[in-house]
Amino acid sequence: MIQMTESTQGSDAAAVERTLAGDPDAYRVLVERHSRNLFRLAYRMTSNEQDAEEIVQDAFLRAYRKLGQFESRANFGTWVYRIAVNCALDRRRKRSAAERHRASPAEDDADAPRAIEQRASASPAPDRLALSAELGKQIVSALEALSPAERAAFVMRHWEGCAIEEIAQALHLRNNATKNTVFRAVQKLRRALEPLLAKEPVTPGTRRAMPAAQGTES
Numbered sequence: 001m002i003q004m005t006e007s008t009q010g011s012d013a014a015a016v017e018r019t020l021a022g023d024p025d026a027y028r029v030l031v032e033r034h035s036r037n038l039f040r041l042a043y044r045m046t047s048n049e050q051d052a053e054e055i056v057q058d059a060f061l062r063a064y065r066k067l068g069q070f071e072s073r074a075n076f077g078t079w080v081y082r083i084a085v086n087c088a089l090d091r092r093r094k095r096s097a098a099e100r101h102r103a104s105p106a107e108d109d110a111d112a113p114r115a116i117e118q119r120a121s122a123s124p125a126p127d128r129l130a131l132s133a134e135l136g137k138q139i140v141s142a143l144e145a146l147s148p149a150e151r152a153a154f155v156m157r158h159w160e161g162c163a164i165e166e167i168a169q170a171l172h173l174r175n176n177a178t179k180n181t182v183f184r185a186v187q188k189l190r191r192a193l194e195p196l197l198a199k200e201p202v203t204p205g206t207r208r209a210m211p212a213a214q215g216t217e218s
Contacts, residue, residue, distance in 0.1 A: 012076040020067060027067075031060050034077050038084045044155045045088040047140050055091060059084035078166075085152055085170040092148040135196050142192035146185050153178060154185035 012033070018026035035056055042052035042059075063070075063080045070079060143151055149171055156162040156170065168178040 013072055016067060016070060016072070016076060019064075027064060030076060030080075034080055035060070037077070038081065041081065041084055041155065041160060042088050044159050045085075045151055046091065047143060051091060055084060055087045058087045062087065082170045085156070089148045089152055089171075092151070135193070138193060138196050142189050145192065146188060149173075149181055150185035150188070153181040154189070157182045158186075 012030060015026045015029045019030070038056045038059055039052050042055035043049060046052055046055070059080060062083050066083075070076065143154075146154065152171060153167055156167045157164070162170075164175055164178050164182075167173075167182070168175050171178060171181070173181065
């Protein structure tokens with residue numbers, strides 16, 4: 001979720017105005033300010049660093065070409081974020097079935113779901129390390145098995161903290177359809193990951209947790 005201070009929004013608006021006026025350096029300010037958020041989103045939606053970098057570039061290029069359509073009262077960060085979501089969706093939809101199921105190195109999955117990240121031990125035993133590696137691969141595989149819309153909805157809701165309304169606008173869906181998309185994604189991930197999570201020993205006083213199958217709150 002893009003959170004902008006009032007001063008940053010004002011600075012963005014000024015940079016947009018300077019860009020439209022022909023200042024060659026003004027748009028660079030916007031790119032440097034928002035590229036990290038867009039890369040994080042794109043990587044979480046693709047699990048591939050090169051794809052994420054290209055999505056960020058494509059998003060800023062599309063935004064630049066459409067800058068004349070940008071409303072000055074709007075939030076540039078939110079606007080370009082939605083463009084990045086669409087770029088990521090386009091890329092995933094164009095990938096072949098073989099590429100969608102392509103295995104990715106476990107170490108590339110730096111953003112495993114929070115419930116799984118919290119299981120990491122400061123001094124993990126060898127069996128825990130093996131399970132973590134297996135989980136990393138399974139997470140990537142499970143995410144790849146989601147539809148483009150399901151993955152986008154899950155990433156935006158559970159990793160980016162976006163409200164249902166924000167996701168609905170980005171995916172061009174009604175709120176109820178968006179809630180259902182988030183719910184389906186969580187259910188699919190739960191089914192894919194539960195067999196592995198069941199292998200992990202649970203210490204007294206702890207509980208196994210999966211991302212809640214929710215999406216109904218805004």
